[in-house]
Amino acid sequence: MDLHELIDLLPDGTVITDADLLASYRQDHANDPDAGTPVAVVRANSTDDVATTLRWAHERHIGVIPRGAGSGLSGGATAVDGCLMLSTERMRAITVDPVTRTAIVQPGLMNAEVKRAVAEHGLWYPPDPSSFEICSIGGNAATNAGGLCCVKYGVTTDYILGAEVVLADGTVLRLGGPRLKDSAGLSLTKLFIGSEGTLGVFTELTLRLLPAQPPQSTVVAGFATLAGAVEAILAITGELRPSMLEFMDSVTINAVEDEMRMGLDRNAAALLIARSDAPGQFALREAELMVEACEKAGATEVFHTEDLEEGEAFTAARRFAIPAVERLGALLLEDVGVPLPRLGDLVTGIEAIAQRHEVTVSLIAHAGDGNTHPLIVHDPTDPAQTARAHEAFGEIMHLAIELGGTITGEHGVGRLKKPWLVDQLGPEVLAVSQRIKDALDPHGILNPGAVL
Missing domain, CATH: 3.30.70.2190 (Alpha-Beta Plaits)
Structure with a gap:
């Protein structure tokens, strides 16, 4: 693949091809063992850089994996062979408006950085994943991240009033804005939140803020x-x-x-x-x-x-x-959720699955909204134990679905949970989702292999 034209189209230092640096962008925190090798990493500085990159890749049918801080836990930012990794880590501007209680932010800022910036104005951005110090606000939007205070205050989508999104062909959309009420047109902003980089790439977000907690x-x-x-x-x-x-x-x-x-x-x-x-x-x-x-x-x-x-x-x-649990061994991480009345069935069911497969499962949960995180500990050098761990992983997915729940409450489907998505949503919903994907990304270049 000749990258010289793309390199010439973008500012100096934006495109990385060094093999050692490429290796550091192959996986997110899920550590997907099937991760491929990208041909380059584009560290975008602006919306124009993102649009230029996508336009170039769209014309050549080259896969593009959008990436934030790489803290994802479901393989949503896993490289595929021959792709471009499109990182927004350099896009870090923020403007806070205390009058409208909004902030306009670029996707490369960490969640904690947004919190600290708005706190200087006596305001608060509620969504708070446990990894808030190391996860980016763009990644939060891409997965519709939750956190510890969601039981009362809701998740990321409840605090995004508008967004700038770049489509697969380089078209830039500006959706919504600093308005608490807006019923004009289809709710496209919500469509992109949680789409895990399969429909477009966030380059700016307008966040709703609250008075200090x-x-x-x-x-x-x-x-x-x-x-x-x-x-x-x-x-x-x-x-x-x-x-x-x-x-x-x-x-x-x-x-x-x-x-x-x-x-x-x-x-x-x-x-x-x-x-x-x-x-x-x-x-x-x-x-x-x-x-x-x-x-x-x-x-x-x-x-x-x-x-x-x-x-x-x-x-x-x-x-x-x-x-802390990662110190015990390699993890298969889940974030299955159920309606609160079925929480007991989920907890006891996970305990039984762990015993049946003779694996250690650490269970943590945002218990107030039924979102659990079973962490399956295993030794990747032990093939038999690893196989049992993967069997337990699948059984926990099926259990959550049987209980009327979800295979992901906040981490996203990515690649690791994709096999179970049809069991939760059904083929009709997946078919409609694919039609939307095909309309916005006809060549299928955005995050190929993830979700759909």
């Missing part, structure tokens, strides 16, 4: 059984909407305690971390209700604090769960 009250409870923890979750969500309600099982508790030495109860079967940011004394009342719910469900220990630093320490422990 009030101080939070924190409740931490340990349980001798998984059933008790699930009972407390359903009792809490039946009474109120906490600002956070997180779950860790015994494998996770011990992995986190190994690294952080916080004094977590290693004998607990499950740990709940719940928070309330209700105004004034209402936060204390909600915390009291959560304490009561945990005690009635048989909690072995319940801790309540109004101290912000103590509360943040437990939240940090939950955010560190995946990195």
